[in-house]
Amino acid sequence: MRISVRQLQIFINQYEEIPYEAVTYLTGECNYGGRVTDDKDRRLLMALVNIFYSKDIVEKSQHKLCPSGLFHIPADGDYEHYLEYIRTIPEQVPEIFGMHENVNITKELQETKMVFDSILLTTGAAAGGAGGGGSDEALSDIVNDILGKLPADFDLDASMKRYPVVYNESMNTVLVQEMERFNNLLRTIRISLINMKKAIAGFIVMNAELENIARALLIGKVPDAWMKRSYPSLKPLAGYITDFLARLNFFQEWYENGKPTVFWLSGFYFTQAFLTGARQNFARRYTIPIDAVEFDFEVLTKDTADLPGDDGVYCAGVYLEGARWDRERGSLVESHHKVLFEQMPIIWFKPMKKVDISMEGCYECPTYKTSERKGTLSTTGHSTNFVLMLKLKSDFPQAHWVKRGVCALCSLDD
Template sequence: MVLVKLTNEPPTGLRMNMLQSYLNAPICEPAFFEKIDEGKDVVWERLLFGLCFFHALAQERRKFGPQGFNIPYGFNESDLLISVRQLQMFINEYAEVPYDAIRYMAGELTDDWDRRCLSTILSDFYNPQVAEIPKHKLSPSGVYYVPPKGTYDEYVEFIKNLPLTQHPEVFGMHENVDISKDLQATRLLFDSILLTMGSTTVEGGDTDKKLNDIANDILSKLPNNFNLEEAMKTYPTQYNESMNTVLVQEMERFNKLMTVIRTSLQNVIKAIKGLVVMNVELEALTNSLMIGKQPEMWIKQSYPSLKSLGSYYNDLLERIKFLRTWYDVGKPPVYWISGFYFTQAFLTGVKQNFARKYTIPIDLLTFEFQVLKVTKSEIGPNDGAYISGLFLDGARWNQETCLLDEQYSKILYDSIPIIWVKPVKTNELNTQGTYECPVYKTSERRGVLSTTGHSTNFVMPVYLPTNQQAQHWIKRGVALLCQLDD
């Protein structure tokens, strides 16, 4: 017996997505398309067009990777089907269109920031302007708009005349996003090629010598583990200084990582000499070393990172140096936030210091943020902390206006100056005129969903001043990253 598995992939492009929606049931059925109360047909047809456009937009936005959505959801035909039926039901049963009800989304979205993004996009298509204004623009350029009232066949013909390819502006995104998309596709291609190489011999087949050289080179640069006993004496647990505990805990975490790296490389060298058995884990480690990827054995004990092996190791050495300098010299005036293994512990420590200093319950505190005009500082603030090491993805920071601004062409990331992270009471926080910008540990943005509703890749929201509507930056997928991929 032969089993055949059939899959139905969504078509590529806004036009083909829209066309498929209109050619499929129930929209293509006259009994359904015309099943609308008298006088409501114009609103129904315009909002239906907006809904199908939104569905196509959500499908196509996934190709932009994390800037599109943190998690690439399915958004299949079943989602569209139930939404179409609900839209018709609400229009027929209510005298006025209940926009809040039809904008409600539930179920599939598991990431809060994706939910915010999709809600923002949906509000562009489910609103009175779409239902009432003739030829309402669906993109800033006006290339896409709601067609005049017509028959079902006229709507299909209108869709067939839409552009075959689409510019990023229809998604509310900057043109640089096309470069990011192409880079992701290229990276995926080369990663796949490297995986097929496996342990292919190099340099005349002298793989063992190459592995031995790589392992010895890494080991020669790896510092000794931190002396935790001395660290706890120098930086004891104090009620008024939570940073002492943060430092010691960070040292402990990096000690575990350095021990894994040191032990695994020593075992590789022994295995090459025939002193120990080359087991499955060691073989996977050697394959990763040969193709310049982070070994899975290290990743399990490591902080999140998408860097190649060389860049990852240099980054690790910089993090260790950051902690070593902190231990030798004392608290830094500016904290390199990208250098922490567990960033949330540092942020909690900042809040604890403030809460204990002013006798305020820590549950009543949140952070406010001020981006300074400097990249270095010799003195720290009296309250809160100065942090550095963040990169803007999807926008840039305008040093002159101290506001979020559009990216320069072909410049994908922008380093942001020192940010003053200051604890304040939640009821005193003023977010007017700001964009709530999520901070992620890596450009992948997604991680394991935690009990807070955020992914393990998420660090905190930073409120950045802007003279644009927050929705503008939400659709652009603007975020702050603790590290780049290379």
């Protein structure tokens, strides 16, 4: 902050015309941006800096910093005048940052969730320590209920025979690899539940790992032992099992009925492998280096499709947070009041040469697997949460949606 102020003072005192681009770059990209490693965070930082490093602030009287004019640059005056203006500024108004009013609801929901999570953890610890018969009976019911819903493992040998490695169809490899990943998770869940039944019956010792699983099951949370082998998810136990079974069913139907017309993007364990497979099919079909191929995106007006597109893939199961999609206008528009998420219609992922893709009139929308919007760099070189940037048509400048915090999600928290 001190360095940025000194630089701004130098530019104001030594230049007849303030070089706004230079000042913005030094403050946003160098002084602050140098400490920000994520490119999406730097994009937001620059959008916020541009609110205040503007020619209009200097040239216009009482320049508005937000559409309502609630925040504005005060008129010239003495020290007390400025203090009086500061006292009139309301607290916790997201508009100054360019956010939608729905962000207040999101904040309150997160705070409520934190409180209840803390209560559940305390209750679960007490229940686990008590070891009463009632908790054993409830735990046994949960274990039997989940075990009864789990299907058999995928037959990988039969899958590889039915969907062999073919040069022109990378989706065969994607299917088999996804089945293998889900088999590993399925076995982890099944074995832990079988051992839990034995421990409740007294046939084996209830070790620390089983105690942690029991505590999580009793308070309706997904055990850490499962999450170590799982895809990212913020759902509670009931929602997680329902979602897990839906994913298994998606791949079982793919195996039985052939490649689907519309892919459930949220259903993949390793989404990046599926997207790479779609690009690879296009690159091999037209003999183009895969490094020169990227996706263009077309949002359709329907939720179902009978025939696939000529190239690329149809994908569904994507939600928008911070904005909504207007099907009639075919562009991003403001969210409805008190509506936090909007499901997108089918999106056509169209592979194209990078040089042929235009970004004019579009918003680059980051897509995440969960609403946590953060992840770690895995051994594959991909983020564990970030998927890709969706290109969505918009009548607003990109900075508007950046400040709104608009993103696409593959999975909700419920």
